[in-house]
Amino acid sequence: MELILWRHADAGDSVDDPEQDFNRRLTDRGRRQAVRVARWLESRLPERCLVISSPARRARETAEALGMKIRIDERLAPGTSGADLLEAAGWPDGQGETKPRHVLIVGHQPSLGEAFSQALCTRAERWTVKKGALVWLASRAAGDESAAYLRAAVGPDLV
Numbered sequence: 001m002e003l004i005l006w007r008h009a010d011a012g013d014s015v016d017d018p019e020q021d022f023n024r025r026l027t028d029r030g031r032r033q034a035v036r037v038a039r040w041l042e043s044r045l046p047e048r049c050l051v052i053s054s055p056a057r058r059a060r061e062t063a064e065a066l067g068m069k070i071r072i073d074e075r076l077a078p079g080t081s082g083a084d085l086l087e088a089a090g091w092p093d094g095q096g097e098t099k100p101r102h103v104l105i106v107g108h109q110p111s112l113g114e115a116f117s118q119a120l121c122t123r124a125e126r127w128t129v130k131k132g133a134l135v136w137l138a139s140r141a142a143g144d145e146s147a148a149y150l151r152a153a154v155g156p157d158l159v
Helices: 018-022 028-042 057-064 082-089 111-121
Strands: 002-007 049-053 102-107 134-142 145-154
Touching: 002 082, 002 111, 028 057, 049 057, 057 102, 082 102, 082 111, 102 111, 111 134, 111 145
Parallel strands: 002 102, 049 102
Antiparallel strands: 002 134, 134 145
């Protein structure tokens, strides 16, 4: 399985009111970030990639830059744990009958950083994924053992 963890692009500073924070839109800078990273992804993603987004507006707007079908998953809302995020993705073996080989999650810190560290090191640490950046992980099973590795780490300033 391959898992891409993409943090939503710039939406400005968070606000104290949970409803207002949930509905924050991407800034102009954030829209440019999302488009740049989406272009980078377009040439690399397979046709059958499952894209799952947090229901927060800034995450949905980031995911929409891909122009692909998006599944909204309430389990990815701000405040989720890294473990819950990995479970929603089906890491490391896929989920359901179809077991998608590629899953792209668009979400938030600190859950993305926790999921990243847990997937690679089996321990949830508070690693940072910058706004608009992504990490691409792969899991391979050989016999009774499985291994995870980092395929790519890309920020909007690098593409």
